[in-house]
Amino acid sequence: MKRTAVCILFLSLYVVSGLADSYPRQPDVDVTHYEISISLNDGSNSISGTTRIDVRIRGESSSGMWLDLAGMQVDHLRIDGDEIPFTHSNGRLSFRFGREYGRGETVGIEVRYHGTANNTGIRIGENRYGRRVFFTDNWPDFASHWFPSIDHPSDKATVDFIITAPRQYTVVANGRRILTEFLPNGFKKTRWVENTAIPTYSMAFGAAEFSVTSGIEALGIPISWYVFPRDAAAAEQKFRRTDRMLRYFCERIGPYPFEKLAHVESNTQMAAMENANTIFYSETLFYPLPVSEDPVPHEIAHQWFGNSVTPADWDHLWLNEGFATYFDALFYAQTDAPVSLEKLMAKYADRIFAYPAARSRPVIDPRLTDLMKKLNPLNYEKGAWFLHMLRGLVGDEAFFEGIRHYYGLNTGKNVWTKDFRESMESAAGLDLSAFFRQWLHQPAWPEYRLEWDWNDKDRAVEIRILQMQQTGLFDMPLDLVLSFGSREETRRIRIKDGDSRFRIPAPSPPSSVEIDPDGWVLKTVSTAN
Ligand SMILES: [Zn+2]
Numbered sequence: 183m184k185r186t187a188v189c190i191l192f193l194s195l196y197v198v199s200g201l202a203d204s205y206p207r208q209p210d211v212d213v214t215h216y217e218i219s220i221s222l223n224d225g226s227n228s229i230s231g232t233t234r235i236d237v238r239i240r241g242e243s244s245s246g247m248w249l250d251l252a253g254m255q256v257d258h259l260r261i262d263g264d265e266i267p268f269t270h271s272n273g274r275l276s277f278r279f280g281r282e283y284g285r286g287e288t289v290g291i292e293v294r295y296h297g298t299a300n301n302t303g304i305r306i307g308e309n310r311y312g313r314r315v316f317f318t319d320n321w322p323d324f325a326s327h328w329f330p331s332i333d334h335p336s337d338k339a340t341v342d343f344i345i346t347a348p349r350q351y352t353v354v355a356n357g358r359r360i361l362t363e364f365l366p367n368g369f370k371k372t373r374w375v376e377n378t379a380i381p382t383y384s385m386a387f388g389a390a391e392f393s394v395t396s397g398i399e400a401l402g403i404p405i406s407w408y409v410f411p412r413d414a415a416a417a418e419q420k421f422r423r424t425d426r427m428l429r430y431f432c433e434r435i436g437p438y439p440f441e442k443l444a445h446v447e448s449n450t451q452m453a454a455m456e457n458a459n460t461i462f463y464s465e466t467l468f469y470p471l472p473v474s475e476d477p478v479p480h481e482i483a484h485q486w487f488g489n490s491v492t493p494a495d496w497d498h499l500w501l502n503e504g505f506a507t508y509f510d511a512l513f514y515a516q517t518d519a520p521v522s523l524e525k526l527m528a529k530y531a532d533r534i535f536a537y538p539a540a541r542s543r544p545v546i547d548p549r550l551t552d553l554m555k556k557l558n559p560l561n562y563e564k565g566a567w568f569l570h571m572l573r574g575l576v577g578d579e580a581f582f583e584g585i586r587h588y589y590g591l592n593t594g595k596n597v598w599t600k601d602f603r604e605s606m607e608s609a610a611g612l613d614l615s616a617f618f619r620q621w622l623h624q625p626a627w628p629e630y631r632l633e634w635d636w637n638d639k640d641r642a643v644e645i646r647i648l649q650m651q652q653t654g655l656f657d658m659p660l661d662l663v664l665s666f667g668s669r670e671e672t673r674r675i676r677i678k679d680g681d682s683r684f685r686i687p688a689p690s691p692p693s694s695v696e697i698d699p700d701g702w703v704l705k706t707v708s709t710a711n
Contacts, residue, residue, distance in 0.1 A: 183452050183454060183455050183484070184476075184477040203497050203551070205334045210242075210247075211289075213235055213236070214339055215339050215341070216339055217342040218329050218341065219231060220329075220343070220345055220346070220387075222345065222347040223347075227298050229297060229304065230294075230295070230296040231296070231329060232292060233329045235290075236288050236289075236290060236291075237288065237291060238286065238287070238289075239288075240286075241285065243283060246276070246278035247276075247279075248275060248276040249274075249332065250332065251330040252273035253297055253300060254296065255295060255296055256270050256275060256293060256294070258292075258294045259292070260292040261277075261289060261291055261292075266280055293330045295330070302327045303318065303326070304317070304318050304327065305317050305319050305451075307449065309390065310465050313390065315448070315449060316388065317386075318385070318386045318387055319448075319455070319462075320382060321455055322383055322496065322554070324383075335493060335496070338594075338596065340377055340378065340380075343356070344371060344373045345387055345389060346365070348368060349365075349369060350391060351391060352389070353370075354446055355372075355374035355386065355388075356380065356387075356457065356458045357376030357440075357441065358374065358376075358442065360374070378439060378441075378594060380489055381492050385457070386457035388446050390448075391411065392409060392446075393408075393409055393410070393411040393414045395414070395417065395418075398424070400424070401429060403428060403438050404443070405424050405442075407421050408445070408446045413469070415471065416469060419473050420445075420463075420473050421445050421478065424445070427513055428443065430513050430517065431482060434509070435509075435586065436586050438485065439489065439490035439594065443459055444460045447465055450462045450464050453467065455481075456480075456484035458489040459489075463481075479509070480506045480507065483505060487505035488501075490594055491594075491597055492597065493598070495598065496556060498597075498599050499561045500564075500565035500622070501565075501597060501599065501602060503557070504561060504562065505566075505569065507565060507566035508569040511530070511566065523570075524700065527566075527567065528701060530566055531563070531567065534559050536559075540564065541653065544625050545560045568621050571703055572606060576610035577610075587608065588606070591605060603615070603618050616657060624656075627705055628651060628658065628677070628705045629650040630648065630649060630650070630697060630705055631708050631710065632695065632697055632708070632710075633645070636691035638691075641688065644683070645686065647675075647681075647683075647684075648681050648682075655680055656678075658678075660676075660698045660703060661697065661699065662686075663696045664686065665692055665694045
């Protein structure tokens with residue numbers, strides 16, 4: 183996703199706390215499928231729905247559970263056809279199954295409900311042209327404001343949408359459309375089927391008067407866009423290189439995980455939201471002309487990182503946002519020379535340096551429980567920098583082999599940061615635990631102070647590198663480059679202490695001494711010479 187504004191956090195010292203986010207998990211049950219039927223109308227912002235949920239028992243046995251559901255009134259709850267008593271309070275719908283179910287059995291739950299859309303989870307209103315539109319907006323845990331669910335990314339499921347709406351609206355949703363049926367009363371029923379398990383935050387449908395562009399494909403993947411008719415020209419500018427982006431990411435990461443890719447203009451609260459194969463973009467991104475491509479590559483990269491390989495825990499959000507941010511830069515640097523990766527990374531570094539909490543908070547930050555505030559330069563830009571530094575450390579070949587291994591092994595699954603570390607370690611043949619720890623669990627970055635002098639008596643350059651940051655030392659390899667007129671000498675040094683000294687013999691005094699001039703390490707350097 184692309185956030186609209188940077189949130190500022192309170193400064194405080196980082197203390198390692200819990201290992202998982204605070205969502206109360208139900209280890210005995212696993213939702214495998216949602217079938218969500220929703221009726222929309224033009225007269226009001228009320229919706230009525232029936233959601234059928236397949237829950238597989240994965241514990242020894244289970245006789246009850248709860249679902250997240252907020253702001254909706256439940257009309258009935260049935261299990262395998264029988265009406266079942268329930269309690270519904272504080273966003274939690276709790277019930278017993280009526281009997282005990284054993285491991286591997288599936289409980290078929292049906293919840294009928296109604297309520298009024300209040301812009302949380304489902305947004306009904308007018309677009310900027312004054313036309314009525316309906317869009318879901320689930321991130322991070324607002325799916326449960328319009329359908330009962332285990333509304334946490336650790337429980338992914340397949341999903342069917344059966345949307346009944348006035349017939350002038352085109353409905354788009356995750357997956358493939360398998361039915362459009364005109365009903366006698368001026369309504370239309372549209373059914374979309376998503377056969378790949380996705381997180382609830384990424385489940386989405388939209389209904390509006392769309393102009394639809396289709397008939398494009400890349401590597402056999404159908405590409406389309408659904409936009410407000412007056413924004414068709416802007417959409418052409420914004421989305422015309424989708425095929426190139428898909429090809430680039432498939433080559434770098436692995437096969438595209440879904441059956442289609444659609445871009446959708448919407449009234450999402452975010453600048454954009456990567457909803458699985460059905461990416462929503464804010465209508466504010468479609469003017470004035472010419473419009474930029476941002477954040478299209480970022481959202482497409484999320485189809486691999488987020489929608490297919492999904493963090494099991496919100497504290498590991500960098501596995502989504504850091505990857506999407508880095509692969510966005512990789513696409514532009516690869517495709518749009520003279521745009522260079524070094525310059526894009528320098529821009530990311532500036533955003534990290536400008537973010538006050540980056541000095542005191544780590545990327546993986548269990549103490550930060552407000553999910554909206556996790557949309558910050560630590561999960562985005564510092565996550566991207568983490569990947570860039572890792573690539574600098576292990577080299578291109580091992581880095582991209584590790585990326586493909588991580589994706590290939592975890593396609594469709596939930597992951598933790600350690601899953602990524604294990605893939606990179608096996609590709610690089612290195613123990614990367616210290617590197618992961620210092621950059622993901624420790625705040626800030628190295629603030630190097632570089633001092634050097636020419637020792638004429640010994641014919642050597644005396645070099646001293648200090649780490650000035652107050653937040654803990656970093657252990658990093660760095661390129662040290664000595665320039666002698668047009669000749670350069672590069673040495674790889676390792677800086678792990680607060681005060682490191684080197685003596686390098688040389689025939690004459692160097693004209694300059696630099697560390698990491700190609701920008702492989704997130705750092706600041708001050709010099710005294
Ligand atoms: Zn994102």
